[in-house]
Amino acid sequence: MPGLNARIDQAASLHRHASAVVQAAASALDTYLPPPRTDLAEQQALAQRLRDAAVRLTPGWLGAVLDEVPVGTPLGDQRRPEFVRVGVAAPQEDAQFPAVLPLLGTGHLTFSADSRDPRVAGVLRAILLRLLATAPSGTLVVRAVDAVGGALFAPFGALADAGLMPPPVTDRAGLQAVLAEAEHWVRPSRPEAQRRPTARPRRRDCTMLLLVAALPSDVQGAELSRITALAQAGPATGLHLIVAGWPPPPLTPETSLPSAQAPLPMSTQIALRNPYALLGGMPFAQPAVGGGPSPTANWPGLSVPVRLDPDPPAELVARVCRELAERYALSGQVHLMDLLPDPDHWWAESSAAGMSTTAGLAGDTPISLVFADLTPHWLVGGRSGGGKSAFLVNVLYGLCTRYDPDELGLYLLDFKAGGAFGRFVPGAAGGEPDPAWLPHARVVGLDCDREQGLAVLQELDEELDRREQLWQELGVKRFAQAREQRPLPRLVCAVDEFPELLAGSDPIAAQALALLESIGRRGRTYGVHLILCSQTVRGIEALHVRRDSLFGQVPVRIALPGGGDVLEATNDAAASLPLGCAVVNTAGGLGGPRGAIRGHEKTVRFPDPDADAQVLAALRQRLWQARDPASGPPLILTALSQEPA
Numbered sequence: 001m002p003g004l005n006a007r008i009d010q011a012a013s014l015h016r017h018a019s020a021v022v023q024a025a026a027s028a029l030d031t032y033l034p035p036p037r038t039d040l041a042e043q044q045a046l047a048q049r050l051r052d053a054a055v056r057l058t059p060g061w062l063g064a065v066l067d068e069v070p071v072g073t074p075l076g077d078q079r080r081p082e083f084v085r086v087g088v089a090a091p092q093e094d095a096q097f098p099a100v101l102p103l104l105g106t107g108h109l110t111f112s113a114d115s116r117d118p119r120v121a122g123v124l125r126a127i128l129l130r131l132l133a134t135a136p137s138g139t140l141v142v143r144a145v146d147a148v149g150g151a152l153f154a155p156f157g158a159l160a161d162a163g164l165m166p167p168p169v170t171d172r173a174g175l176q177a178v179l180a181e182a183e184h185w186v187r188p189s190r191p192e193a194q195r196r197p198t199a200r201p202r203r204r205d206c207t208m209l210l211l212v213a214a215l216p217s218d219v220q221g222a223e224l225s226r227i228t229a230l231a232q233a234g235p236a237t238g239l240h241l242i243v244a245g246w247p248p249p250p251l252t253p254e255t256s257l258p259s260a261q262a263p264l265p266m267s268t269q270i271a272l273r274n275p276y277a278l279l280g281g282m283p284f285a286q287p288a289v290g291g292g293p294s295p296t297a298n299w300p301g302l303s304v305p306v307r308l309d310p311d312p313p314a315e316l317v318a319r320v321c322r323e324l325a326e327r328y329a330l331s332g333q334v335h336l337m338d339l340l341p342d343p344d345h346w347w348a349e350s351s352a353a354g355m356s357t358t359a360g361l362a363g364d365t366p367i368s369l370v371f372a373d374l375t376p377h378w379l380v381g382g383r384s385g386g387g388k389s390a391f392l393v394n395v396l397y398g399l400c401t402r403y404d405p406d407e408l409g410l411y412l413l414d415f416k417a418g419g420a421f422g423r424f425v426p427g428a429a430g431g432e433p434d435p436a437w438l439p440h441a442r443v444v445g446l447d448c449d450r451e452q453g454l455a456v457l458q459e460l461d462e463e464l465d466r467r468e469q470l471w472q473e474l475g476v477k478r479f480a481q482a483r484e485q486r487p488l489p490r491l492v493c494a495v496d497e498f499p500e501l502l503a504g505s506d507p508i509a510a511q512a513l514a515l516l517e518s519i520g521r522r523g524r525t526y527g528v529h530l531i532l533c534s535q536t537v538r539g540i541e542a543l544h545v546r547r548d549s550l551f552g553q554v555p556v557r558i559a560l561p562g563g564g565d566v567l568e569a570t571n572d573a574a575a576s577l578p579l580g581c582a583v584v585n586t587a588g589g590l591g592g593p594r595g596a597i598r599g600h601e602k603t604v605r606f607p608d609p610d611a612d613a614q615v616l617a618a619l620r621q622r623l624w625q626a627r628d629p630a631s632g633p634p635l636i637l638t639a640l641s642q643e644p645a
């Protein structure tokens with residue numbers, strides 16, 4: 001077989017030769033610099049013009065040399081950052097100019113290496129710092145992916161603590177969750193074909209920045225396609241991407257496909273060479289003027305070596321993040337009095353057509369929630385410590401200051417000790433015995449047991465029977481019509497930890513569910529309303545097959561931190577809510593595109609009512625003093641009160 005051996009040797013030698021050529025070409029490319037131009041004066045004049053343009057395009061933090069930023073430089077420019085500096089372009093040592101790229105409002109940015117290259121890590125932190133320090137407070141929503149451990153974003157930790165930017169996701173599942181959130185963001189509120197042709201695009205106040213410092217090593221073709229689709233749809237809907245390590249290494253047949261290896265649509269591409277970087281790509285295409293070729297159609301990139309900006313000083317990042325967090329906390333501060341009517345107008349409203357109260361503020365706008373025919377009942381979800389009691393107390397004081405006890409009666413049930421309702425019954429305040437109670441309260445269950453809870457629901461159901469009878473006698477169909485002939489209060493029954501009533505498969509659970517369903521179904525007609533609160537609404541045994549029969553009657557959903565399961569499964573609006581915020585949704589938890597203006601859903605800030613003890617004490621006293629002197633305190637139920645004497 002001498003002929004075959006010779007051919008194998010020849011093939012091996014050819015292979016060695018080819019791989020040597022590839023290596024030589026790669027190192028030649030790395031060290032390749034565009035040849036210096038000879039027209040020096042022209043180059044320097046051009047560099048000066050580019051420096052002037054950079055000053056205009058990237059004022060303040062966007063273009064500053066970060067390790068020279070003076071202490072005390074204020075944050076926030078009250079406008080969206082559109083261009084950002086990424087480094088210094090140096091065609092010659094004496095003709096340098098800032099490398100400035102369009103990003104927000106235009107397109108995306110990719111780096112050929114991921115954040116394991118320290119130059120990429122440094123410039124990513126610099127870009128993020130510039131954008132955060134410039135964007136008006138709360139208008140830049142950042143989601144980060146860092147599959148090499150998340151350390152890159154550690155200096156921005158104060159933002160996570162403040163609820164401004166969640167910690168980065170670090171694996172494939174996290175990447176998928178972040179992509180799903182971004183897909184929500186770009187999804188149109190209704191299909192293009194159904195939109196009125198004249199409807200103008202909706203104004204968006206917020207921009208989402210998806211910053212991928214490093215993709216997970218097990219990333220699949222499906223995720224890469226989703227990133228590409230997001231890049232295509234993003235700029236028109238306020239989503240922008242920075243992806244380091246794009247295209248990813250072609251490790252699998254899927255990730256080797258030409259589509260996965262193509263540049264990201266609408267992106268500027270930064271190719272890492274040694275020691276410089278080169279800028280290419282075309283984030284925006286300018287249309288051709290007068291039939292000629294488009295000025296950007298054949299742009300090959302900037303043939304100038306660029307030195308990427310270094311890591312910003314750690315203390316600068318820490319200061320900016322601390323100030324942003326403080327500013328956010330301050331701008332977010334709401335007081336109980338912001339939710340209440342002017343004291344001259346207490347007890348001034350009629351509940352005949354419905355009852356409304358301010359649930360919180362969205363920006364500076366008070367957001368009202370209503371008990372009425374279309375929104376008869378509310379469901380509130382939130383983890384333990386998520387602020388359910390605080391939200392509930394605000395709502396109850398909001399209602400009780402607007403409507404007098406002839407307009408509104410309250411049944412309050414809590415199945416755990418130390419709940420929110422103790423403040424509504426006579427007791428001790430500040431060490432002194434305090435005889436005051438909330439005059440609207442008829443029954444207050446504190447740490448009550450299930451039998452007591454059931455008895456209260458039975459009483460309400462009987463009240464519904466009585467009202468049903470009355471409606472027949474009066475010949476009316478709705479609460480507002482009955483009110484024209486009879487004085488009658490609306491009744492609100494708030495049940496904290498209501499799954500307690502439905503736990504297990506005993507007769508109490510079955511009866512409680514039947515009663516809640518009955519009140520849920522009939523309450524809208526007869527002015528009896530439920531506020532059901534719980535840490536979770538999943539896994540309630542009694543509801544396994546009858547979930548819709550109860551929750552279908554509850555169009556108002558309020559999700560506090562950790563309470564997203566009161567919303568539709570696909571609605572992730574409550575993901576990463578900070579304490580003091582709630583998503584209020586009046587369409588049974590139905591979602592819609594994130595960031596778009598949704599009529600049926602708002603994120604509100606609400607106060608901790610206990611933050612100002614003096615205000616609270618005065619409020620309680622004033623309501624009590626205003627009661628009808630003939631009225632008595634509420635019936636108080638505790639587990640003890642049922643024990644035999």
Ligand SMILES: Nc1ncnc2c1ncn2[C@@H]1O[C@H](COP(=O)(O)OP(=O)(O)OP(=O)(O)O)[C@@H](O)[C@H]1O
Pocket residue numbers: 382383384385386387388389390391579580581606607608609610
């Ligand atoms: N809007 C707010 N701003 C700041 N802190 C708040 C706010 N609301 C509640 N808190 C604080 O959060 C803590 C938990 O609040 P709250 O008791 O209302 O939660 P919860 O959901 O009722 O908890 P649990 O289910 O365990 O009773 C309290 O210390 C409260 O002071």
